[in-house]
Amino acid sequence: MHRPLTRLIPIFSIVALLLSACASAAATPAPAQDKSFSSAGAPALAPNPSQPRSAVSEAGNPSNTTAQQAIQRIVIKNGNLVIVVADPAKSMETISKMAEEMSGYVVSANLDQTQLESGAQVPHATIAIRVPAERLDEAMTRIKGETTRPIIKENVVSQDVTSEYTDLQSRLRNLENAETQLTQIMDQATKTEDVLSVYNQLVSVQEQIEVLKGQIKYYDESARLSAISTELLANETVQPLTIGSWQPTGIAKNALQALINTLKFVANAIIWIVIYLLPVALVLFVVFFLPAYLIWRAIRRRRASHKAAPPPSIVPTPPAA
DSSP, X not given: OOHHXXXXXXXXXXXXXXXXXXXXXXXXXXXXXXXXXXXXXXXXXXBOTTSOOOHHHHTOOGGGHHHHOOOBOOEEEEEEEEEEESOHHHHHHHXXXXXXXXXXXXXXXXXXXXXXXXXXXXXEEEEEEEXXXXXXHHHHHHHHTTOSSOOSEEEEEEEEOHHHHHHHHHHHHHHHHHHHHHHHHHHHOXXXXXXXXXXXXXXXXXXXXXXXXXXXXXXHHHHHEEEEEEEEEEHHHHOOOOBTTBOHHHHHHHHHHHHHHHHHHHHHHHHHIIIIIHHHHHHHIIIIIHHHHHHHHHHHHHHHHHHHSOOOOOOOOOOOO
């Protein structure tokens, strides 16, 4: 065996062990670690209030610092609102400016026209923004200040991704170690086939590293900036036609719905009759009723022919001489 290649065998074994460790980490998500993330770009979130503070500050015992260290959670919080405003276009512009003031940005904004039952055209807007997570409640309060009517829909969803984030960090470190080992092996390889083999493995590892970095960046951005999706309805959209305490709009809707249900039932019945009942009735008629009818007609004709035939004539016999 070529001597330089022989020296590379232990390094190949180390890289194989690193790659197998990455594969096992990808198959089984790692639990959340009891320490703060040290990677660059990790979101600076407040520690979990349920965890005790550092032992150095409370108990004065540095030996218990690691065990007592607070867990830094990675939590993604998003909000959703549906409100009724006087001018959806103006409110959408106000929300856009608010997002920029809070060091956020507008993800998407859409303004269109909705036709009411009366035929009138009213504006309808939807806007999605991102604001710093620590100002999510403030932003939602300011958005709700655009309306004087009751809030139609409001919810905030939180997702703890600490375990997934920790798992990605661990897999990234393993792959970066493997990348370093493969680079050293490729530098020491002398044969062309050895260089190509190591190069292919190195390219595969680098692609996995880029994917993991993208996922980590997504978690960082999602935890740092909360998303708020808002639907802005015009007052005319939910304004009922009122006469005193009587609202004919609701009665008209109920009557129209009853009419639609009746017509729907009639249409379904006609479809069943045409597609199902008529073919079945035709088959039954041809197979059973038509032969029975033909036999009955034949018997009736035979009886009629017997009744119409004249009786046989009787020839009298002469008397005996």
